[in-house]
Amino acid sequence: MTDTTGTHQIIAIEEHFMDRDLAKHFGHAAADPASPIGERLYDFLDIRIREMDAAGVDMQVLSHQSPGTQRLGADVAVQECQAVNNVLAAAIAAAPDRFSGFAMIPTVDPAAAADEMTRAVEELGLKGAMIHGLSHGRFVDEPEFWPIFARAEALGVPVYLHPALPDKTVIERYYGAYAKSHPGLLRAGWGFGVETGTQAVRLVLSGLFDKHPDVKLILGHLGESIPFLMERIDETFSRKENEAVAFRETFLRNFVVTTSGFFSDSALKCCIEELGVERILFAIDWPYVKNEDGVNWLSKFDMDPADKDKIFSGNAKALLGL
Numbered sequence: 404m405t406d407t408t409g410t411h412q413i414i415a416i417e418e419h420f421m422d423r424d425l426a427k428h429f430g431h432a433a434a435d436p437a438s439p440i441g442e443r444l445y446d447f448l449d450i451r452i453r454e455m456d457a458a459g460v461d462m463q464v465l466s467h468q469s470p471g472t473q474r475l476g477a478d479v480a481v482q483e484c485q486a487v488n489n490v491l492a493a494a495i496a497a498a499p500d501r502f503s504g505f506a507m508i509p510t511v512d513p514a515a516a517a518d519e520m521t522r523a524v525e526e527l528g529l530k531g532a533m534i535h536g537l538s539h540g541r542f543v544d545e546p547e548f549w550p551i552f553a554r555a556e557a558l559g560v561p562v563y564l565h566p567a568l569p570d571k572t573v574i575e576r577y578y579g580a581y582a583k584s585h586p587g588l589l590r591a592g593w594g595f596g597v598e599t600g601t602q603a604v605r606l607v608l609s610g611l612f613d614k615h616p617d618v619k620l621i622l623g624h625l626g627e628s629i630p631f632l633m634e635r636i637d638e639t640f641s642r643k644e645n646e647a648v649a650f651r652e653t654f655l656r657n658f659v660v661t662t663s664g665f666f667s668d669s670a671l672k673c674c675i676e677e678l679g680v681e682r683i684l685f686a687i688d689w690p691y692v693k694n695e696d697g698v699n700w701l702s703k704f705d706m707d708p709a710d711k712d713k714i715f716s717g718n719a720k721a722l723l724g725l
Contacts, residue, residue, distance in 0.1 A: 410708060413698060414716040414725060417563070417623050417663040417686035418463035420444055420494070422487045425467070428479065432470055443690035444468055447494040451689075452501060458694030460687070461716070464530065464723065465491060465504040469567045471535030472507050480509035484519050492527035503725060504529045505563055510538040513547055517554035524558050530723040531560035531621075536567025542602055544609040552611055552618045561619040561659070561722060564602055566595030566627075573598075591624075591664065600627035604636070607653050618657060619722065623686060625670050626660035630677040655682065659722065662714070664688035666700035680710045684718045 421444040426433035434441035443450050455463065467487055472480045484507040495502040506523035508516035516532075523529040532555065534543060543551070555562050568574070568589055574582050581588050588594060603622055612618065622629070629636070637651040660674060663686035674683055687697035701715065719725060 411702075411712050411715040413460045414462045414464065414685065414719040415460050415687045415689065415694070415697070416464040416621075416684055416719050416723070417565070417661055418465055418689045419468040419691075420447065420465050420491070421468045422490050425472070425483050425487050428475060428483065429470055434468070440690055447502075448497060452498065454689070454694050455501065458698045460694050460698065462500070462725070463502055463689070464719070464725075465494070465502055466533045466563065466565070467491075467507050469535045469565060471533065471565070471567070472509055473511070473535050473538045473567065475509070475511065477509065477511045477515075480511050481515045481519065483507075484509045484516075485522075488519070488523045488527055488529065492523075492529065495528070503723065505531050505533040508532045508534065508551065510534060510543060510548060510551065513550045517550045520551070520554055520560075521558060524560055530725070531555065531562060533563040533565050535565050536598060536602075537570055540570055542605050544602065544605040544611060546609075549611060549614070552615050556615045556618040559724075561621050563621040563623070564599055565623060566590075566599045569594045569598045596624060596627045599623075600629055603627065603629060603654075603658065604650075607650055607657075608640075608648055612653050612657050616656070620658050621661060621684070622658060623661045623663035623665075623688070625662060625665045625667070625674050625683075626658075626678070629654065630660070630674045631670075633677045655679075658682070659684055659718070661686035662697065662701065664692050666692075666697055668704060671704065675706075680706075680713050681718060683714050684722070685715050 421434055423445060434444050436442060436445050472484050475483060488506045491504045495504055506520055506529045508520050510516050520532045574589060578588055633651060640648045640650045655678065659682045660678065661684045685701060687694055
């Protein structure tokens with residue numbers, strides 16, 4: 404199975420599902436199973452595979468949809484992560500040539516999160532973990548969370564930093580009435596990128612990568628604007644009033660980005676120039692974006708076929724061991 408050019412294997416690495424039992428904790432934030440999005444999120448082997456086949460997507464790396472377990476209390480988060488990861492592993496086992504996956508981890512309990520990531524990777528065969536936004540209002544660059552990244556480094560798997568809604572205080576002070584009149588402002592229109600990009604910058608400044616130089620993190624949506632701002636960020640942190648930090652060097656060593664939900668020629672060109680082809684992976688953000696939109700866009704993008712193959716699948720194979 405190949406894309407419309409007939410030349411590339413396609414692995415899409417930010418493709419979502421929702422677990423029915425976990426969804427009970429989310430109330431109105433959970434997808435309606437009867438809606439077009441909901442029926443896709445709760446499906447593994449029917450609609451999902453038919454739509455993959457129609458677009459030529461060979462494999463999806465599955466991850467639970469936001470909200471994740473970052474907003475659940477420790478009394479339920481550990482158990483729920485274990486249950487969801489078991490469900491995900493069973494779905495992968497039903498179609499191992501079509502699916503792989505990222506684990507959910509209970510960041511509210513960092514030691515338990517590290518242990519669950521180990522179980523998910525070593526026993527269930529998952530390829531890393533995904534974190535959805537703040538953990539009970541806290542950014543995960545704080546040292547309390549570092550055992551999670553230490554364990555990912557030891558396991559040789561990445562952690563995907565996925566957006567979630569901004570902190571309640573940020574919504575009130577920064578977005579105000581626009582959060583109701585233009586709810587997309589909190590999500591893909593602005594808030595998602597600001598929140599997740601801020602998390603990535605904080606991780607670089609925290610010193611985490613000095614202690615754990617081999618940990619790998621993934622940012623979706625072509626890097627949450629960081630590639631566009633790379634030169635300015637790097638120059639700013641090189642000024643003498645700042646504690647020394649080699650932002651560009653650290654970002655290029657420890658981060659990769661994906662194309663999820665952001666199919667812009669100019670943005671991709673910026674990422675290629677700032678990051679290099681080897682640090683860009685293909686993703687669609689299904690079911691919020693149609694498979695065909697992502698596949699057709701990259702298929703038509705003017706670049707060397709060997710480099711396009713790296714983005715479509717080669718980089719994912721190398722990073723995730725697929």
